Amino acid sequence: MNTDLAPRLGAWQQIWRLLAAAALGIPIWLSMGVVLDREQTNETYSWFFTGDPLVAFGCLMALLWRRRFPLAVAMTVAIASTASTLASGAALLALGSISARRRPVEIGAVGLAYVTASQFTGGFYPIESPRGAMWLQLALSALTAGIAVAAGMAVGARRVEVRSLRDRAESAEREQSARAAQARALERNRIAREMHDVLAHRISLVAMQAGVLDHRGDLPAEDMRVLIRGIADGSHQALEELRDVLGVLRAGPDRPGGPGRLEPPQPSFDRIPELVAEARASGLDVTLTSTVTGKPSDVVGRTCYRIVQEGLTNAAKHAPGAHVRIVLEGAAGEKLHVSVHNSPATTTTAQPPASGFGLLGLTERIVLAGGKLDHHATPDNGYLLTARLPWPGNNHEKRR
Numbered sequence: 001m002n003t004d005l006a007p008r009l010g011a012w013q014q015i016w017r018l019l020a021a022a023a024l025g026i027p028i029w030l031s032m033g034v035v036l037d038r039e040q041t042n043e044t045y046s047w048f049f050t051g052d053p054l055v056a057f058g059c060l061m062a063l064l065w066r067r068r069f070p071l072a073v074a075m076t077v078a079i080a081s082t083a084s085t086l087a088s089g090a091a092l093l094a095l096g097s098i099s100a101r102r103r104p105v106e107i108g109a110v111g112l113a114y115v116t117a118s119q120f121t122g123g124f125y126p127i128e129s130p131r132g133a134m135w136l137q138l139a140l141s142a143l144t145a146g147i148a149v150a151a152g153m154a155v156g157a158r159r160v161e162v163r164s165l166r167d168r169a170e171s172a173e174r175e176q177s178a179r180a181a182q183a184r185a186l187e188r189n190r191i192a193r194e195m196h197d198v199l200a201h202r203i204s205l206v207a208m209q210a211g212v213l214d215h216r217g218d219l220p221a222e223d224m225r226v227l228i229r230g231i232a233d234g235s236h237q238a239l240e241e242l243r244d245v246l247g248v249l250r251a252g253p254d255r256p257g258g259p260g261r262l263e264p265p266q267p268s269f270d271r272i273p274e275l276v277a278e279a280r281a282s283g284l285d286v287t288l289t290s291t292v293t294g295k296p297s298d299v300v301g302r303t304c305y306r307i308v309q310e311g312l313t314n315a316a317k318h319a320p321g322a323h324v325r326i327v328l329e330g331a332a333g334e335k336l337h338v339s340v341h342n343s344p345a346t347t348t349t350a351q352p353p354a355s356g357f358g359l360l361g362l363t364e365r366i367v368l369a370g371g372k373l374d375h376h377a378t379p380d381n382g383y384l385l386t387a388r389l390p391w392p393g394n395n396h397e398k399r400r
Contacts, residue, residue: 017093018060024089025056032085056086063090066097074098074110082117091117092148099152100159107149115141202238204316205282206231230282269301272308276326279312285321286312290328296336300389303369304328304338310362311340311385319383321346333393337386344381 033048059077066073074094081091091114098110118141210231219227267275269292276288296304308326315324322342330336359375366373371389378384 014064018063018090021063021089021093022056022060022086024092025086026089028088029053029056029086052084052086055080055084056090059084059087059090059094063093063097066094070098070101071106071110074106075113078110078114079117081114082120088144092144095145095148096152096155099149100156102153102156102160107152111145111149114145202234204313205279205284206234206238207316227283234282266302267305268298269296269304272305272326272328275305275309275312279316279324282316284312284316284324286324286326288326288328291330292328292336293331296330296332296389296391299369300336300391303365303371303389304336304387306362306365307338307373307385307387308340310358311342313358314383314385315340315342319343319345322382330389330391332391334391336389336391338389340385341378342382 029052036048059080062073062077062080074097077087077094078091081087095107095110095114099107101107115138119138272290273288276286279286295301311326312324315322319342322345324340324342327339327341328337359373363373366387366389369389371387373385373387375383375385
């Protein structure tokens with residue numbers, strides 16, 4: 001496990017830590033000055049007032065590099081504290097800093113150096129000590145070292161915990177971004193299917209009517225007005241439907257109709273007669289036969305509507321002038337059968353551009369609804385589109 005998780009320190013953070021270390025060493029230095037015997041030599045007092053503070057200052061300056069060279073700085077300060085009682089605070093800070101790395105070998109080496117060095121302080125300040133004072137000083141040094149190690153270990157554990165929480169938050173944010181991107185991709189695919197299903201049907205009918213006007217110059221004026229009106233109405237409806245679909249993309253949190261904007265209801269099974277009537281008004285020869293009893297669910301109804309719509313769109317594109325026969329059969333508890341058959345084309349017009357995604361998107365819809373699609377050419381050079389959709393009965397729906 002990587003334990004080098006210490007954050008970078010700013011100038012003020014470095015300063016107050018060094019000031020705290022200096023403040024911790026001042027009481028020890030002053031207590032040493034109190035116990036110094038007045039009969040000590042001038043050299044002892046000279047070291048106490050000059051050498052001791054200089055060594056302590058050097059130790060504090062060395063602590064500025066404790067993050068870059070942790071073990072070297074900690075060992076140097078621990079050993080140098082032998083010559084300076086004022087450097088005791090710096091030595092404890094170095095020991096706590098190395099302990100925050102949570103590496104037992106380094107902690108043991110620096111702690112042993114600190115405790116051992118504290119026993120040689122008497123060489124700089126030869127004062128009379130009572131019997132057993134060495135063991136007391138050794139225990140006191142070990143106790144202070146233990147406190148510094150415990151504090152450093154706690155700081156290190158806290159750093160690991162903070163790093164772990166930060167990593168979890170970043171991971172959760174990445175996962176949320178990935179889910180949002182996936183949701184956007186799914187929404188784009190859904191909108192693309194809606195645009196194809198809706199606009200391809202409208203534009204195909206408009207193209208068919210325009211083709212009739214182009215090839216039939218002998219049409220009566222009334223028929224021409226009907227076709228022209230159909231082109232105008234179809235173009236207007238296609239524009240309105242395109243605006244509705246793109247409105248979902250443009251809606252945002254700061255726009256009217258943002259996240260709370262309701263999409264218009266999708267056409268379902270009960271609008272199939274209206275769809276057929278529009279196709280007839282556009283010039284298609286369509287018959288609808290339905291023996292369906294009851295009303296299928298919204299999912300099945302929408303899928304059935306799209307099947308009929310795709311069949312009419314393909315007939316208008318590829319078989320102008322053909323007769324289109326639509327058959328709907330089924331009941332609750334059985335299956336809903338949809339059949340769209342068109343005879344061969346009777347006229348020749350310029351073929352509109354084909355996207356190639358109509359039947360592919362329709363297959364995806366039917367598979368999601370649990371059904372099956374089949375489409376192929378017929379022996380009379382026509383085309384047949386059939387689908388079987390599941391239609392659970394009421395008992396099944398209640399169990400669900």
